[in-house]
């Protein structure tokens with residue numbers, strides 16, 4: 001099959017907890033009204049730019065699934081094959097899941113807050129198994145390899161996400177399919193870090209906006225042949241800045 005391969009990355013639209021400014025991680029929240037509109041707009045962007053997915057990959061979290069469904073409906077591609085994996089889930093945010101970002105920043109200070117949000121290898125404190133927002137015992141994770149995480153840093157996400165990239169997603173790219181991956185801020189940061197060869201330090205500065213398709217053209221070794229492009233670059237820049245500033249007043 002001839003290259004370049006086309007890969008589209010799409011972070012879910014704004015969720016109820018993005019709106020409330022709460023750490024989310026593996027907590028299964030839904031799209032806000034704004035998120036629904038963003039997801040539909042993502043589908044319009046795919047349709048108008050003619051980048052039409054042949055296969056969809058999602059995490060097991062509703063906000064990613066809802067975003068993909070709405071976007072694909074808008075692009076008249078609801079019929080494409082779908083694969084889902086916990087390996088594309090958001091980073092598990094440990095004991096911070098359900099906590100207010102502004103309050104956390106105030107309580108622990110900017111350094112710790114930024115370390116927990118964006119450091120490569122420092123996870124937040126682990127969540128207790130019987131905590132309200134723990135995923136222990138959640139039936140959707142009954143068949144994952146090993147136990148559900150109690151917390152994760154970005155390095156952990158890369159370690160559980162990349163095997164799936166190599167085992168499944170690249171096969172579909174190799175077969176010439178246009179692949180849409182609908183996932184999360186930090187699971188997509190993990191994939192972007194890998195694709196663009198971003199260093200462990202520099203990845204701290206990268207933020208992914210909600211609901212705007214990012215299109216990669218990859219060579220036969222899955223190396224970008226040009227910088228990936230957001231289908232709405234202006235909205236993407238504003239969206240990324242908003243993510244970076246979360247928690248700040």
Ligand SMILES: O=C(O)[C@@H](CO)OP(=O)(O)O
Nearest residue numbers: 022023024025090117185
């Ligand atoms: O709360 C989360 O799970 C993530 C994504 O919304 O937040 P952050 O951007 O702070 O890593």
